[in-house]
Amino acid sequence: MSGEGDKNGNGTEPKSESTRDDRSELLEDLLAGNHHALARTITKIEDRAPGYRELVSDLHEHTGNADVIGITGSPGSGKSTLVDRMAERYRAADLTVGIIGIDPSSPFTGGAVLGDRIRMSSTTGDMEVFFRSMSARGSLGGLSTATADAVKALDAFGKDRVIIETVGAGQNEIDIVKTADTVCVLVPPGSGDDVQMLKAGILEIGDLFVVNKADLDGADRTVVELREMIEGRSDRLSTLDAGHHDQGERGDRNGAAGKASEGTATGAHTGESSGDGPVTAVREEGTDGSSENDEPEPWTPQVLETVAKSGEGVEGFLETLTAHREYLETSGRLERQLRHRYAEEIRALLREDSSALVEDELAARGGIEASLDRVMAGETDPYTVSEAVIGPLRECIEDRREEE
Amino acid sequence: MSTGQTQRPIRCLVAKVGLDGHDRGAHVIARAFRDAGFEVVYSGLHKSPDEIVQAAVQEDVDVLGISILSGAHNTLIPKIVDGLEEYDAFEDTLIILGGIIPEEDRPELEDQGVGAIFGPGASMEETVEFVRENAPER
16 A cells, blocks of 8 residues: 655645555555446545545646546437437447536435436446546535546546536526536527527537437427527637637737747647637637638537437447537637636636635634624614625735735 | 536436336436536436446446336346446445345345435435435545
């Protein structure tokens, strides 16, 4: 039994010896291919158990080998069935598969029935397909961090393909699928309203749109409607860049992208940063990987039809996934996405940590209840309370920055 | 004291194993567990012991609730227990059993590692309470 803990211990905060030993033991078991260790790692991530951060941080260097595919869509659009088919084909091609199925939990009891597993009938019993159900646990926003961390665990374990499956219902779910390299949106046929719903955020993030259950009436019409909507949509990353945060940071990112492109053969980024306007026209020829010129190549979202239940169209779907992967790699888009994702991840962690810090400070100052009493009594107001907590913190930070 | 860091619902797998299509009981217990605030994974019908083991290991459940009404418990339970042991998951999984289990078979099953057996007439409250008290500490 090893687990001296110094191998991965540098740079992390000092922890008690036992925690550190457990952690490196768990990590070693996971890297050695122990299923129980992988399952336990994901549990720690989900629970945010003590030491999970160090664990995820240790996992990081072992990641980067899996293709991550996000599948989203309204309830009943056939996500689980399609995922089952995908797993079946991947296994036939001798690829290992990790799947994270996300279900909502009750906001009242926190309880949940996680049902995606039932549909995984084709590969059940095959341990090379690792299926894990996760629930939202009411921790809005936190779930996307937990999902991204669970993906890292599966990636480090050595899974070739990682699939994230989630109901596409709102911003939270959009944040989740954004942790995938390729995002597929499933749309049931004849669902005019659902197509309308897609406008609200999901349309922008889909790389592939799959009209599943295409043997039902209305499938053709849904395909046409989707194509029309995609015609009018803007480029995914530039939408995200423009839609988030402030100006200064945007300049930052463009600068960084420009720098990155110097190192790549195609230099595809440089043009792309300049096309950062609100709407970038979607072009038809962008589907087949690299081209000879410096023009950026936006990916044209594909609309496909499948009948997951019978397997019809699934082959074409997987081919398109491969094509998108090739596009990501050859266009330099993959790297850009990764940078963007790490930026989001760092920000999410900072938000989480700073809010915990502030909560602690608030508690140390008598807690929210004491302040509320004073607000209710008319002695003070919320702004003043907030400033009283944050002011000293800010001063500390400013002093520290000046010292450095 | 950092708030809201550790929130851990009990995770359960409700499993139907073998050639036994009677899943009303499993559905009822799955709902009761959900309403008690547990996270419940339901296996679906007609699963083999290997499949149950796979699900229990991958989902890293605290509690494995198996429903058997076919009378094949003496064959199926040992297979599941062996499988969990193979993947180092037996120690920290509470196994409970529901369904039609004759009185004379119970001691043997409990020896093998079944934590409790709930037959016809067992109340939901009783079952939920048992799980709350006996779910393994992590």
